[in-house]
Amino acid sequence: MKLILNDNDPIFIQISKAIEDEILSGGVEEEMQIPSTTELSKIYKINPATVLKGINILVDKDVLYKKRGIGMFVCKGAKSVIKKSRKDAFEKVYIKDLIQEASKLDIEKEELLEMIKNYKG
Numbered sequence: 001m002k003l004i005l006n007d008n009d010p011i012f013i014q015i016s017k018a019i020e021d022e023i024l025s026g027g028v029e030e031e032m033q034i035p036s037t038t039e040l041s042k043i044y045k046i047n048p049a050t051v052l053k054g055i056n057i058l059v060d061k062d063v064l065y066k067k068r069g070i071g072m073f074v075c076k077g078a079k080s081v082i083k084k085s086r087k088d089a090f091e092k093v094y095i096k097d098l099i100q101e102a103s104k105l106d107i108e109k110e111e112l113l114e115m116i117k118n119y120k121g
Helices: 011-025 037-044 048-060 078-104 109-118
Strands: 064-067 071-074
Touching (some): 011 078, 037 048, 048 064, 078 109
Antiparallel strands (some): 064 071
């Protein structure tokens, strides 16, 4: 799991997003075990309670589940759950802002779509 901490988001949110990213990229498959809270806290030098808070977000979303005495595992269908959640967030944040800014600049829908098609970034 790759985690580069930033100052913008709370660490527990960054932990949950990093785990989600690993699931989306196929680094961790459904029904696979993720590293333990202790392992993650040692690797990234983070308080175990902070790691647990990030993991619990994913438990609440039905992305992870606990096998008592063994550890945390990725739920079946987790990838779909993450994609749906992120698509909804994408629409609410990025698309809304994009359309509002385009409206301020008098950019018509067709022109905006053409800009997106031609974007090479």
